[in-house]
Amino acid sequence: MSLPPDSMGNKNENPAERRLVERFLALLRIASPSRQEGRLAAHLQGELEALGFRVEFDSAGARAGSDTGNLIATLPATAAGVEPMIFCCHLDTVTPCADVHPQIADGVVRSDGTTILGGDDKAGIAAIVEGVQRIRERGVAHGLIQVLLTICEEIGMHGAKELDYGKLQGKRVFVLDGEGAPGKIVVRGPAKDLIRATVRGRTAHAGLCPERGVSAIQVAARAIELMHLLRIDAETTANIGSIHGGTATNVVAEEVVVVAEARSLDNARLDAQSAHMKACFEDAARDFGATAEVVVERSYAAFLLDADTPVVGHCMAAMRRLGLTPELVATGGGSDCNIFNARGLTAVNLSIGMTDPHATSESLRLVDLETTARLVEAIIESRA
Ligand code: ZN
């Protein structure tokens, strides 16, 4: 029997593979910008309940400013003695994400070029739901499975930060939110500081009595000129993100606010870099007779899991089962993974094929989507 082409005109004869693609396309068509994940969450609640999950939401939405909390779905174990596993993706996407019209050509999914695609992170979500459905259909005995779908990841992992951790029933977290073809396991992530400097000088009329003024803009310029920025060393980066201040050309600027970040795979190196940046502002302020109030806030700590960590071994075993060569990698970016590891869970981030995320050129290969669903199945089946 030959199946008719699916909604995108594809003629894949494998019903489960087609179902995965349809499932992915359906998710892409539901807009879910950060803080407005409610409609997508409701759709996925239905999908997960149909598979036998008990679905609940925590109260993180109110604190994160979203129309929904984090979705936590639990499927009871059908086999005894298996370590519980938690699969995690984020519900939100960056913008523009209204009216995504996915197109498939040559086995690659793209948007029509006017929006992002949203494969970050809906490819992971589709793969998890499909992977669990296949496990159920094949009657494979499994341990307790939780699916955690977070809100507001893209705007600072607020869902993970505000998550009700009491609702989680395991320690091993498989985050599916990584770039590149399946096979990579992110086991190392940076710590990040947000640095906010408010420089205050003294205002004066720039034409009549500029000598009475202290220009906050000049102070900020001196501070930044003294600063080591961008690539600091192999593990450490720093960047000035924005500068706001000043009012008019005839006014000596009274206040400038500079917002910066620093990251390092090493917590101590980050401490040193942030202290250096803070000192540059303070030294420049002193030289000019201004003040600098510098607030350094640790967004998250660095993490490093070695190959002996159970969650890492578990992923490697599942990948080998599929014929993939596992690759343990570090990332310069942040994800929910950073937050979970800081909260006492062991979390890895797995690559799911996303290419050019956050751009209207974002794409995803269908073969990578299928491999990711199979990886979910293999993780559930592995007894590592
Ligand atoms: Zn993501």
Ligand code: CA
């Ligand atoms: Ca992202």
